Amino acid sequence: LGNKLQDILDRVGKERQLTEAQVKAAMREIRMALLEADVNFGVAKDFVARVSEKAVGQSVEGSLNAGQTVVKLVHDELIETLGGKAAQPELKTEGNVWFMVGLQGAGKTTSTGKLAAHYKSKGRRVLLVAADTQRPAARDQLEVLAKQVGVPVLKVADGESPAETKRRVDEHLKTDFRDLVIVDTAGRLQIDEALMDQLADLQTAMQPTESLLVVDAMTGQEALNVAQTFDQRVNVTGLIVTKMDGDARGGAALSARSVTGKPIYFAGVSEKIAGLEPFYPDRVAGRILGMGDVLGLIERAQQADLKAMEVKKPGDFDLEDLLVQLRQIRKMGPLGDLLKLIPGMSRALPEGFNIDEKQLQRIDAMISSMTVKERRNPKIIDGRRRKRIAAGSGHSVQDINKLLKMHEQMKDMMKMLQRMSGPGAKGMKPP
Ligand code: GDP
Ligand code: MG
The missing domain is CATH 3.40.50.300 (P-loop containing nucleotide triphosphate hydrolases)
Incomplete structure (x- = not known):
């Protein structure tokens, strides 16, 4: 179960800063998007150079991945370049x-x-x-x-x-x-x-x-x-x-x-x-990038992230919380589609990045087959209970084992992330 999901989770701790290679690959696409939108060649070149400089080494934000983080940086910079907020000419009382x-x-x-x-x-x-x-x-x-x-x-x-x-x-x-x-x-x-x-x-x-x-x-x-x-x-x-x-x-x-x-x-x-x-600079920025939908999804991801932050202390993160989070991810829509909206952007993402909708469904099914007690306190899930959950959700005991292990690792990871982002922590550094 969930090898790919496991991969992603493994990476979360390691790739919290945008690398030069990621930024470079993403910027090739951004530059093309700008030229397709008829931005002057020199303006596009300058713009890309400016954002690249800002992007390398930037922390990957919350629930966003590297590609989404770059897109967000580009979008923000575009809005800024277009003037920030809507402006009106000044009018004196006369003359x-x-x-x-x-x-x-x-x-x-x-x-x-x-x-x-x-x-x-x-x-x-x-x-x-x-x-x-x-x-x-x-x-x-x-x-x-x-x-x-x-x-x-x-x-x-x-x-x-x-x-x-x-x-x-x-x-x-x-x-x-x-x-x-x-x-x-x-x-x-x-x-x-x-x-x-x-x-x-x-x-x-x-x-x-x-x-x-x-x-x-x-x-x-x-x-x-x-x-x-x-x-x-x-x-x-x-x-x-x-x-x-x-x-x-x-x-x-x-x-x-x-x-x-x-x-x-x-x-x-x-x-x-x-x-x-x-x-409105923000609307036009989305239009220039041709990715209004992507930006909407990114916003939703950020909101989901905010909700996730409200969840208890990381040490209390139980299987119910995991279920809530998975359902939030699924509500955001198929992540594969999100990537397709950004021409070639997937190449800029870490290899193996792909949350399979089917895998999310499987995890959902397994957790749903547990009693509330089990979800809140996974430690009580012994061999007998594992057999029952496996049979009830149509999976193997091995699948249940993997799920429980993944949950343990997520919990550890969340504790670690909290330590890193706590007061006094300097940015997001690889462990
Ligand atoms: P001028 O030569 O700069 O004075 O241009 P005009 O005001 O005569 O406009 C030229 C053409 O563009 C006309 O057919 C207008 O109707 C059209 N036009 C001007 N502004 C807009 C606009 O915002 N949208 C659309 N669709 N057409 C416009
Ligand atoms: Mg005229």
Whole structure:
């Protein structure tokens, strides 16, 4: 019985720190996952190097195995890199001017309309400025959105100078008080120097309090270049990532954020006016890794671990406790599936790592065939009782012997773990 389970238990005491080999193998997979999510190559490389350095020698957490521990470290670092918590642009009571920039088709005009709706609903008085004179229809597009939201729009005329635009906006504000002005600008299909200059001139005239770069989540590898150039030319203060409702995994968000270091305020999640959400780094981190399910399982494993910690003193760990723990492990779902979700991750795990669902069932059956007295005090299980339990659960006496021995070893191991993690213990060292 339970040779594999026994193997794992044997290892628990020995492999409590991530080795360089484990981290290296896991990071190969992580790097691939990042590239598949369209994270810029250089950003992925830097990220992996940074996490690897942190990971080697890290304690393997509670009930997690080595692979899960690496995934958790990567996930945490991704969240951190994406900005930690959801952030919002700061708004003063008045005089807020936001400048929308980005490539053509990124979603500037749409996002301008969405922002107007969002802040109007929060009681702000919004004025839109249609400054995209590049395409004739662009100003009309914003006007339609402004009508839909119910906010005024000021259309910049062809050939109008930035100074004149500024003057017209100021004049509008004199008769119609507005505390948030959002300027929609011309798009560029690619970075174009002449257009960049125009944009910079308008920015200088308007003196925006925020310059928001709109990045299409589908931009992929180019996102880094785009973000870097815009940031250099117009000093971006924050980011909006659009089209997160599409297939894109969100690598562009990580690239743009990494290269500019600016907060990502919003995610566009549909073409509609209401399709704007705060940007949640934890959700996007899971999406970039393509392993939301895995993270859920890891969380459950941690919760199961917390419950296990509540169990008495290690010396009192009896067969009932073992049964409870096994059932918790089984509730987490087939562990084999968990590993399959992480492409190639199983290679990073200790050899022989595999909790067989069948073996868990067998142990469950054997313990279930015991009386409560026997479970609480396994010492009383003599030869006669072993025979009865074996027959009752459809196993051999030898199986029962192995189970009882495993339980004894687990108990010893738990005592040892408690000594190591007790006050004054330094990390988790091999015995
Ligand atoms: P601009 O050139 O930067 O002003 O881009 P637009 O605002 O005109 O948007 C270009 C296209 O992307 C339009 O068809 C929009 O409807 C679409 N779009 C913008 N944001 C989103 C979004 O968050 N999700 C989806 N699905 N489509 C979007
Ligand atoms: Mg536009």
